[in-house]
Amino acid sequence: MRAFIPKSESELAGIIADAEAPLRIQGGGTRPFGRPVNGTRLSTSGLSGISLYEPGALTMVAGAGTPLAEIETALDAEGQRLAFEPMDHRGLLGSSGTPTIGGVIAANISGPRRIQVGAARDHLLGVRFVDGMGRAIKNGGRVMKNVTGYDLVKLMAGSFGTLGVLTEVSLKVLPKSRATGVLLLEGLEDMRAIEALSMALSSPYEVTGAAHVQKGLDGDPVTMIRIEGFEDSVAYRAGQLQKLLAGFGDFTVETDPVKTTAGWQWVRDVAPFHGRVGDVWRLSVKPGDAPGIMAGLPGTEALYDWGGGLIWVLSSENSPLSAGDITRAMAGNAGHATLIRGEASNGAFPRLSPAIAMLHAGLRQQFDPRQILNPGLMEPAA
Amino acid sequence: MVIFYYQSLLRGFQQRNCGAGIDKGALMEMPIPDPEIFSRKPELIAKLQQVMPKDAIISETSETRAYECDALTAYKCVPLAVVLPRSTQEVSDALRICHQMGVPVVPRGAGTSLAGGALPTADSVILGVARLNDVLETDYDNRFIRVQSGRTNLSVTGAVEENGFFYAPDPSSQLACAIAGNIAMNSGGAHCLKYGVTTNNLMGVTMVLMDGTITEIGGPYLDAEGLDLLGLICGSEGQLGVVTEATLRILRSPEGARPVLIGFDSNEVAGACVSDIIKAGVLPVAIEFMDRPCIRATEAFAHAGYPDCEALLIIEVEGSAAEIDEQLEIILEIARRHDPVELRESASPEESAKIWLGRKSAFGAMGQINDYMCLDGTIPVSQLPFVLKRIGEMSRQYGLDVGNVFHAGDGNMHPLILYDANKPGDLELCEAFGADILRLCVEVGGCLTGEHGVGVEKRDLMMDQYAADDLDIQMAVKDVFDREWLLNPAKVFPLVSSESRRI
Numbered sequence: 001m002r003a004f005i006p007k008s009e010s011e012l013a014g015i016i017a018d019a020e021a022p023l024r025i026q027g028g029g030t031r032p033f034g035r036p037v038n039g040t041r042l043s044t045s046g047l048s049g050i051s052l053y054e055p056g057a058l059t060m061v062a063g064a065g066t067p068l069a070e071i072e073t074a075l076d077a078e079g080q081r082l083a084f085e086p087m088d089h090r091g092l093l094g095s096s097g098t099p100t101i102g103g104v105i106a107a108n109i110s111g112p113r114r115i116q117v118g119a120a121r122d123h124l125l126g127v128r129f130v131d132g133m134g135r136a137i138k139n140g141g142r143v144m145k146n147v148t149g150y151d152l153v154k155l156m157a158g159s160f161g162t163l164g165v166l167t168e169v170s171l172k173v174l175p176k177s178r179a180t181g182v183l184l185l186e187g188l189e190d191m192r193a194i195e196a197l198s199m200a201l202s203s204p205y206e207v208t209g210a211a212h213v214q215k216g217l218d219g220d221p222v223t224m225i226r227i228e229g230f231e232d233s234v235a236y237r238a239g240q241l242q243k244l245l246a247g248f249g250d251f252t253v254e255t256d257p258v259k260t261t262a263g264w265q266w267v268r269d270v271a272p273f274h275g276r277v278g279d280v281w282r283l284s285v286k287p288g289d290a291p292g293i294m295a296g297l298p299g300t301e302a303l304y305d306w307g308g309g310l311i312w313v314l315s316s317e318n319s320p321l322s323a324g325d326i327t328r329a330m331a332g333n334a335g336h337a338t339l340i341r342g343e344a345s346n347g348a349f350p351r352l353s354p355a356i357a358m359l360h361a362g363l364r365q366q367f368d369p370r371q372i373l374n375p376g377l378m379e380p381a382a
Numbered sequence: 383m384v385i386f387y388y389q390s391l392l393r394g395f396q397q398r399n400c401g402a403g404i405d406k407g408a409l410m411e412m413p414i415p416d417p418e419i420f421s422r423k424p425e426l427i428a429k430l431q432q433v434m435p436k437d438a439i440i441s442e443t444s445e446t447r448a449y450e451c452d453a454l455t456a457y458k459c460v461p462l463a464v465v466l467p468r469s470t471q472e473v474s475d476a477l478r479i480c481h482q483m484g485v486p487v488v489p490r491g492a493g494t495s496l497a498g499g500a501l502p503t504a505d506s507v508i509l510g511v512a513r514l515n516d517v518l519e520t521d522y523d524n525r526f527i528r529v530q531s532g533r534t535n536l537s538v539t540g541a542v543e544e545n546g547f548f549y550a551p552d553p554s555s556q557l558a559c560a561i562a563g564n565i566a567m568n569s570g571g572a573h574c575l576k577y578g579v580t581t582n583n584l585m586g587v588t589m590v591l592m593d594g595t596i597t598e599i600g601g602p603y604l605d606a607e608g609l610d611l612l613g614l615i616c617g618s619e620g621q622l623g624v625v626t627e628a629t630l631r632i633l634r635s636p637e638g639a640r641p642v643l644i645g646f647d648s649n650e651v652a653g654a655c656v657s658d659i660i661k662a663g664v665l666p667v668a669i670e671f672m673d674r675p676c677i678r679a680t681e682a683f684a685h686a687g688y689p690d691c692e693a694l695l696i697i698e699v700e701g702s703a704a705e706i707d708e709q710l711e712i713i714l715e716i717a718r719r720h721d722p723v724e725l726r727e728s729a730s731p732e733e734s735a736k737i738w739l740g741r742k743s744a745f746g747a748m749g750q751i752n753d754y755m756c757l758d759g760t761i762p763v764s765q766l767p768f769v770l771k772r773i774g775e776m777s778r779q780y781g782l783d784v785g786n787v788f789h790a791g792d793g794n795m796h797p798l799i800l801y802d803a804n805k806p807g808d809l810e811l812c813e814a815f816g817a818d819i820l821r822l823c824v825e826v827g828g829c830l831t832g833e834h835g836v837g838v839e840k841r842d843l844m845m846d847q848y849a850a851d852d853l854d855i856q857m858a859v860k861d862v863f864d865r866e867w868l869l870n871p872a873k874v875f876p877l878v879s880s881e882s883r884r885i
């Protein structure tokens with residue numbers, strides 16, 4: 001099949017300016033979210049490479065098509081990382097390909113550390129993109145603080161290629177922590193687990209991961225709390241948290257770097273759902289509401305991250321979870337839900353209020369008046 | 383202390399009037415007021431009186447004068463009227479009426495903007511949210527607070543601190559400035575190296591569009607649905623909608639904090655030390671930098687006992703006592719490698735306060751020497767030594783002294799240019815020097831404003847940072863939210879660029 005693979009921003013601008021039909025914009029193709037787009041594939045893989053990396057300034061600039069692995073390797077060599085811990089969707093979605101930084105940003109992909117350091121969009125300092133008229137645009141820059149004009153950087157993060165095609169991103173990177181400690185406890189039911197996570201997150205001990213998995217490796221529920229930093233500090237905080245949470249049971253502490261890394265990758269990538277049949281929904285809610293919402297979805301299985309604020313829901317094998325089911329379970333609670341895996345031909349994203357939907361339509365009209373960039377991808381789930 | 387800065391700042395500026403129209407001689411051009419709007423003032427007031435109590439509307443010039451400027455006091459203009467609503471519904475009603483009548487509206491929080499963001503035009507209505515200052519909900523388990531937007535920054539923390547929580551963004555104007563203004567300007571503070579600026583701590587807003595439509599965006603959960611409108615609104619300088627309520631992330635306070643003071647005999651070495659600390663994996667909550675002119679001025683004024691050296695760093699770390707020791711040990715070890723002329727640890731809260739004293743008095747101290755203009759550009763931290771050197775050279779060319787005191791960890795500089803407001807031509811000279819410094823920031827890969835915003839102050843420099851298309855798409859965003867360009871229309875974009883849209 002025909003595909004566009006521009007090698008430069010100006011080539012991309014030309015392709016878009018000349019396009020007469022919709023384009024399906026693709027980074028690594030590992031995150032096929034939303035309503036499938038009918039259009040010619042446009043790959044950013046030719047816009048690849050790290051153009052600037054200043055470890056002392058905590059900044060990196062890279063082409064949108066740069067493989068995430070290349071970025072992580074370069075950062076690793078300097079003891080740094082993308083602190084927002086982007087998830088790898090391949091296991092959950094059964095997709096293949098090479099995740100790119102542009103894809104991470106376009107979908108605003110963050111992992112467990114999001115609760116402490118913010119989302120992908122909070123680490124995005126600047127963008128270059130080509131809009132739907134083929135204009136090359138820049139916004140933001142490569143400095144930590146910038147309020148010069150409107151923040152289109154945030155707007156582009158999480159716009160799923162519907163406002164423009166990212167060509168270059170500049171990122172705030174952060175030092176890796178020297179040590180990690182993970183507190184673990186098995187057997188808590190959801191309500192108690194979320195209470196424990198809330199208590200940990202409301203403590204001064206700087207929790208950087210707070211998850212509860214209904215079915216852990218051995219089938220029992222497991223509650224996990226992560227702290228990171230210098231060694232003595234991690235040991236001190238782990239001890240304090242054990243004391244603080246004693247009422248919930250005896251949390252054990254794991255500090256083996258291989259095990260702690262693997263454990264949080266397991267949470268980050270929603271590994272307990274890998275290779276299993278069923279729809280997967282992603283709910284963003286007020287943490288305390290999470291167990292109640294799940295109680296309204298009998299027969300499903302949950303992995304709670306972000307202290308309960310993020311729920312990954314897996315439907316039972318034979319009964320798909322419809323948008324209606326989710327809406328009913330969430331009724332009266334703040335938050336939103338996105339269908340991540342399942343029948344999405346009618347849409348997968350949260351439904352918006354009429355006023356907000358109007359603003360979305362207005363922005364799309366301005367950025368892509370011909371509606372050729374991933375049209376319909378962000379349609380609400382029906 | 384904050385009030386003190388504020389006053390010295392106010393004193394610092396000479397006044398320019400918009401008069402009935404505009405003062406053609408002034409450097410800051412504003413759109414010509416619409417005479418047709420003046421003639422309909424009685425009708426406008428009568429309509430507003432139908433939707434809100436009389437005491438919420440101010441229309442006598444003697445009283446509206448209080449709203450003629452914000453903290454950029456060089457520019458003043460008395461607005462047509464002022465409304466001070468007490469509810470989101472009243473905000474909506476007022477906006478709907480102004481929209482129907484085609485009257486421009488300038489939203490206002492506490493009026494501490496240093497960029498002229500809340501500066502009125504003579505034909506505009508100031509919509510002040512100062513009376514919307516309640517706490518609506520506090521939730522410690524889920525770690526958020528919902529407030530009305532006129533609440534001051536410090537009183538947000540004030541509402542949660544007895545439970546051991548705080549709201550992280552802490553602009554030095556925090557005693558006075560409102561959450562509304564913080565959101566509009568995406569304000570930062572001394573602790574944003576670790577905790578981020580307003581946009582990183584904002585979870586949701588209630589916002590009224592110019593036509594009166596009330597919208598809810600985000601809420602007490604992470605990553606609002608759909609396109610990131612929350613991120614777009616934060617920093618939009620009151621041009622997209624009027625924020626009436628906000629859901630903010632609150633954090634548990636650390637167990638303790640302690641600063642260390644390090645003096646160097648060159649800016650380069652101080653800059654290298656900052657970079658090495660960051661590379662070593664320590665993330666202090668604050669890294670503040672002062673150069674010699676600033677150190678001397680503060681020493682003479684506040685007697686903080688600072689060494690007389692070229693560059694001074696104040697670095698603060700947080701945590702339990704043991705954690706603080708652990709981090710400071712690493713920092714001090716790095717600092718020693720750079721041959722500091724002074725290395726001062728703190729052994730008590732009093733000593734900590736003394737270390738901070740000079741830094742906190744810096745603006746006031748500079749104000750003692752002369753009038754000053756406070757700039758706010760950001761540069762890549764690697765460019766710090768070069769930029770400081772260039773500023774020094776320019777200072778000699780312009781014949782105006784400049785002191786630098788700023789957040790070094792994130793490259794957000796605040797050069798303070800000293801000038802004499804009573805000396806004809808000095809302010810203009812100072813403004814030209816300031817513009818050159820900001821252009822330098824852009825040239826080395828930085829930007830025109832790190833936290834104060836564009837407002838009217840940096841409006842005409844926008845073309846130095848952005849190409850025509852870059853600005854056009856930003857203005858196209860405003861078209862979506864405010865098609866008629868009635869909301870704070872004369873700000874952010876060069877007037878020539880926005881002219882065709884402002885009708």
Ligand SMILES: Cc1cc2nc3c(=O)[nH]c(=O)nc-3n(C[C@H](O)[C@H](O)[C@H](O)COP(=O)(O)OP(=O)(O)OC[C@H]3O[C@@H](n4cnc5c(N)ncnc54)[C@H](O)[C@@H]3O)c2cc1C
Nearest residue numbers: 491492493494495499553554560563564566569570620625
């Ligand atoms: C002494 C001093 C120190 C300062 N220190 C810092 C600092 O450390 N960091 C920093 O970032 N800033 C600082 N500032 C700048 C200023 O305090 C901030 O920009 C602050 O956020 C402005 O808040 P405000 O409520 O006073 O807003 P205002 O000055 O009233 O308005 C600012 C802008 O917000 C818009 N606005 C106001 N209310 C609304 C609303 N409800 N909806 C939509 N838009 C609205 C206005 O139209 C205007 O464009 C300082 C200022 C002073 C005077």
